[in-house]
Amino acid sequence: MKYIFGPVFSRRLGLSLGVDLVPYKVCSMDCLYCEVGKTTLKTFDRREYIPVDEVIGELKSFLSKKPPVDYVTFSGFGEPTLNSGLGKVVEFLKSEFPQIPIALLTNSSLLFRDDVIADVRDIDIILPSFDAAFEETFKKVNRPCSELSVELIKIGIRRLREETNVKIWLETLFVKGINDSDAEVKAIGNFIFEIKPERWQINTVVRPPAYDIKGLSVNELEKIKTFVGYPETEIIGKSYAERKKMPVKDIKIEILELVKRRPCPVDEIADALGLLEGEVKVALDALLKEGKAEYVFYGNKMYLKGKEHS
Numbered sequence: 001m002k003y004i005f006g007p008v009f010s011r012r013l014g015l016s017l018g019v020d021l022v023p024y025k026v027c028s029m030d031c032l033y034c035e036v037g038k039t040t041l042k043t044f045d046r047r048e049y050i051p052v053d054e055v056i057g058e059l060k061s062f063l064s065k066k067p068p069v070d071y072v073t074f075s076g077f078g079e080p081t082l083n084s085g086l087g088k089v090v091e092f093l094k095s096e097f098p099q100i101p102i103a104l105l106t107n108s109s110l111l112f113r114d115d116v117i118a119d120v121r122d123i124d125i126i127l128p129s130f131d132a133a134f135e136e137t138f139k140k141v142n143r144p145c146s147e148l149s150v151e152l153i154k155i156g157i158r159r160l161r162e163e164t165n166v167k168i169w170l171e172t173l174f175v176k177g178i179n180d181s182d183a184e185v186k187a188i189g190n191f192i193f194e195i196k197p198e199r200w201q202i203n204t205v206v207r208p209p210a211y212d213i214k215g216l217s218v219n220e221l222e223k224i225k226t227f228v229g230y231p232e233t234e235i236i237g238k239s240y241a242e243r244k245k246m247p248v249k250d251i252k253i254e255i256l257e258l259v260k261r262r263p264c265p266v267d268e269i270a271d272a273l274g275l276l277e278g279e280v281k282v283a284l285d286a287l288l289k290e291g292k293a294e295y296v297f298y299g300n301k302m303y304l305k306g307k308e309h310s
């Protein structure tokens with residue numbers, strides 16, 4: 001498969017089948033924190049970067065086997081809404097596999113456009129980014145195309161709220177010393193209260209970023225949550241540094257929660273929990289010794305499975 005990947009566990013969406021609609025790092029931004037890498041083609045042009053008929057072919061052959069999938073998620077190597085065939089893929093999924101909800105991770109840059117709003121209106125959950133309320137900060141943290149501005153991002157997110165019924169899980173990723181000043185957080189908070197997303201997810205740098213930057217501690221994220229006071233706020237990012245301080249017993253509990261639901265290979269567990277594979281293995285050994293989990297083989301891969309009543 002060239003354009004679909006997974007399913008992988010994600011804390012937010014469960015077992016998610018990823019769909020890539022643009023080649024490696026084709027994006028309208030070049031965010032400091034990007035986990036994929038530095039943007040190689042920064043563009044604002046909407047076109048069929050990847051032939052969507054091929055994407056549809058891959059989805060059809062994979063989903064027809066009825067694999068356990070909680071979401072089909074447009075995400076991956078760049079900004080999915082740059083592909084002008086997005087709406088065609090959504091339409092295909094809704095007509096052939098209506099039982100599987102669709103999610104979209106987007107940087108919000110093209111939501112101001114009529115054609116993009118039309119393409120996304122049947123998606124179930126959209127996770128748009130909103131990292132800065134001031135123009136200067138926006139340019140620093142997201143390093144956007146010259147055509148983009150905070151105002152355009154706001155217009156797009158407002159359109160999503162006012163013209164569609166999709167659930168909005170708005171995400172703000174905080175970078176130390178860049179978009180975490182009181183004035184910035186206050187202004188971001190004002191926009192959150194205006195949009196009233198079903199969830200406001202606050203995140204920080206959890207994986208190796210494209211540029212040399214630092215994330216916030218959970219304590220600092222907690223302070224932002226309290227300062228803004230939006231009721232539906234979730235902290236979703238814990239930096240590696242903080243994760244490493246997690247005692248093995250806590251890591252064990254989190255792993256067990258995952259593998260009781262579905263068997264999962266070690267790399268996916270590490271990915272889903274934002275841990276290093278070494279950390280996961282230490283906790284896994286303990287779970288195996290305690291008889292709370294076991295390994296099962298499927299295909300040529302080893303999965304960890306939670307034992308019943310563990």
Ligand code: SF4
Binds near residue numbers: 035077078
């Ligand atoms: S919008 Fe997403 S893919 Fe594009 S640079 Fe930012 S984090 Fe990376």
